[in-house]
Amino acid sequence: MKPLPLVLIAGLALLPAAALAGDATSAGAQQAIAAAEAKISAAAAMQNQWFATMAAFRAAKAAERKGDYAAAEAAAAEAGKLADLSIAQARRQKALWQSEAVR
Amino acid sequence: MRIGLVVLALLAAFSAVPVALAGAGPDPAADIKAFQGHFRTELPAIPLAAYVNGPYNFPGSGRAQWKQITEFPPYSFAIDSGKVLFETKFPNGKTYTSCFSEGGIGIAGNYPMFDPKTGRVVTLGVAINRCRVANGLKKWPLTKGKMADLVAYMTVTSRGRPIDVVVPNDPRALAAYEAGKEYFYSRRGQLNFSCASCHVQAAGKRLRGNVLAPALGITASFPLYRSKWGSIGTLVRRFIGCNKKVGSVPDKPDSAAYRDLAYFLTAMSNGLPIAGPGSRP
Numbered sequence: 001m002k003p004l005p006l007v008l009i010a011g012l013a014l015l016p017a018a019a020l021a022g023d024a025t026s027a028g029a030q031q032a033i034a035a036a037e038a039k040i041s042a043a044a045a046m047q048n049q050w051f052a053t054m055a056a057f058r059a060a061k062a063a064e065r066k067g068d069y070a071a072a073e074a075a076a077a078e079a080g081k082l083a084d085l086s087i088a089q090a091r092r093q094k095a096l097w098q099s100e101a102v103r
Numbered sequence: 104m105r106i107g108l109v110v111l112a113l114l115a116a117f118s119a120v121p122v123a124l125a126g127a128g129p130d131p132a133a134d135i136k137a138f139q140g141h142f143r144t145e146l147p148a149i150p151l152a153a154y155v156n157g158p159y160n161f162p163g164s165g166r167a168q169w170k171q172i173t174e175f176p177p178y179s180f181a182i183d184s185g186k187v188l189f190e191t192k193f194p195n196g197k198t199y200t201s202c203f204s205e206g207g208i209g210i211a212g213n214y215p216m217f218d219p220k221t222g223r224v225v226t227l228g229v230a231i232n233r234c235r236v237a238n239g240l241k242k243w244p245l246t247k248g249k250m251a252d253l254v255a256y257m258t259v260t261s262r263g264r265p266i267d268v269v270v271p272n273d274p275r276a277l278a279a280y281e282a283g284k285e286y287f288y289s290r291r292g293q294l295n296f297s298c299a300s301c302h303v304q305a306a307g308k309r310l311r312g313n314v315l316a317p318a319l320g321i322t323a324s325f326p327l328y329r330s331k332w333g334s335i336g337t338l339v340r341r342f343i344g345c346n347k348k349v350g351s352v353p354d355k356p357d358s359a360a361y362r363d364l365a366y367f368l369t370a371m372s373n374g375l376p377i378a379g380p381g382s383r384p
Contacts, residue, residue, distance in 0.1 A: 047286075047360055049352035050293045082293075089290065093297075097288040100299050102134075102141045 024069035032076035033060050039083035046090035053082040129281045131270040131370055138371045142319040146307060154320030155378035161307045164314040165384045178255055178328040178380040181335040185256025188249060193238040199253070202234035211254075211261035212377045215268060215366040217276040224279045224362040227254055228337055232357075245356040246340035251326045254337055258326065258379040266323060266377060268370040279359075283367030286360055287318075292349030298368075301345075313384075322369045324381025335380060338365055 036057055043049050060075035142154065149160050158164040189199050189207065200206035204213075214227040225233070228250055232242040243250040270280045290297045299318065301310065306317035325338040332340075339361050343353040354360040 047354065048291050051347070051350050051352055052293050054352060086291075086293075089295065093289040093291070096290075097285050097297070100288045100290075100297060100303075101284065102138050102299075102303060 024073055026064070026067075026069055029060075029064045029069040029072035029076070032073040032080075033057075033064060036060065036076040036080040036083065039080045039087070043083045043086045043090070046087060048086045048090040050082055050086045053079050053086060056082060129270075129277045129284070131277075131280055134284070135371055135373055139319060139374075141303070142306070142317055146317065149317075151374075152376055154317060154372070155323035155375055157316035157321060157324060157381075158314035158383070160317075161314045163309065168384075169382065172382060176328070176380075177330075177382050178326075178335050181252045181255040181326070181328070181380060182259050184249075185252035185254070185259075188253045189256050193240060195238055197238055199231070199234055202230070202237065207257055208260045209264055211258040211379070212264050212266045213268070215362060215369055217269070217271055217273065217279065217366070219271075219273060219276075222275040223359065224276075224283075224366045226339070226362055226365050227257065228339065229357060229362065245337060246343070247332075247334055247336045251335045251337050251340075254326050255335060255380040258377060261377045262379070263376050265374050266369060266372045268366065268373055270366075270370060279363045280367055280370065282359070283363035283365070286364045287367055292346070292351030294349040296349045298345065298364075318368065318371065320372050320375050320378075322365065323372055323375055324378045324383075326379060327381040327383055329383045331384070 040049065040053060040057060043053065056075050056079035060072045060079055063069075063075055064072035139151070142149070143151070146160075153160055159166045159169055192198055203210055211227055214230065215224045216230070217223075218225045226245075228245040231250065231253055232245070235242060270276050287298045290300065301315050302318040302321060305315050308315050322338055325341070326335050328335045339356045342361050342364060343356070346353040
């Protein structure tokens with residue numbers, strides 16, 4: 001057997017059930033991860049990153065590596081949502097912090 | 104009611120004055136007065152200088168054990184090690200004394216300090232690292248280990264001297280101060296707490312077995328030995344821990360954010376005595 005077909009067979013064997021059952025794809029997962037990453041950078045720039053955001057993001061990348069694209073998309077969406085919340089919090093605080101200040 | 108209206112108008116005019124002043128920019132002196140006044144009013148039983156003992160001003164904080172261990176404090180090893188580090192010559196023959204005013208003795212209360220050359224705030228740890236780099240050595244991590252030991256020694260030579268953080272009338276210094284103030288009062292993390300939520304609004308209250316130290320005097324006992332750490336740590340190590348508590352990813356130990364935060368927070372305790380190194384449960 002030539003090496004190429006062997007690789008193909010191995011690849012098919014590794015195709016996860018999720019990818020066959022649903023319509024989640026590698027490209028979709030990568031897109032979701034990239035979108036989350038952009039929001040995470042924005043949150044970092046506002047000095048307000050949440051641990052939960054990073055945990056979801058790590059989970060997304062781990063799922064993507066395993067080929068579980070549906071799980072990767074879901075976790076990336078969760079990371080993006082959390083990053084959005086932390087950005088909103090930071091924006092709110094820009095206006096609100098002074099009301100907490102001792103005067 | 105004409106008179107009533109006039110009175111109201113006058114009141115409005117007067118009450119508008121402080122607002123207008125507040126809008127004029129950072130006023131550290133006024134902030135310090137208000138900050139110390141707040142605690143004097145809220146917790147009048149605590150003498151001003153006793154705030155440096157943080158949680159031990161409150162029942163259930165392990166005050167009795169603390170009194171006992173001050174006879175052979177767990178940070179004494181750090182002081183000894185710090186003294187050796189302080190006196191050991193660099194490869195070029197100089198020592199840390201060459202980098203500090205007063206030869207580095209009794210000056211911990213002047214930090215964090217604004218450096219007009221770089222326009223940045225320099226904590227004692229950052230100043231030590233600058234000294235090391237200037238003498239051909241590598242930086243140390245700012246949170247623990249040798250850095251904490253050396254800061255412990257330099258701090259013990261300053262014990263009892265007043266904290267005297269200067270915010271000069273330089274727009275960059277005032278901006279750093281204001282950034283530190285904003286950091287202190289801004290809610291962050293998934294728990295949506297600011298430093299002030301715990302250390303101002305809930306000062307003296309208990310949280311999961313710990314007594315929340317009042318923000319006044321909160322920097323004065325650093326570096327401190329914590330049983331939970333099993334070692335001595337610097338103020339920035341504590342910042343990292345408190346950020347994590349609320350689910351917020353901490354900043355870098357030498358970040359502008361933490362330097363500015365230390366600048367603001369230490370300045371609030373101006374006039375209180377240096378008490379470090381300290382020990383905590």
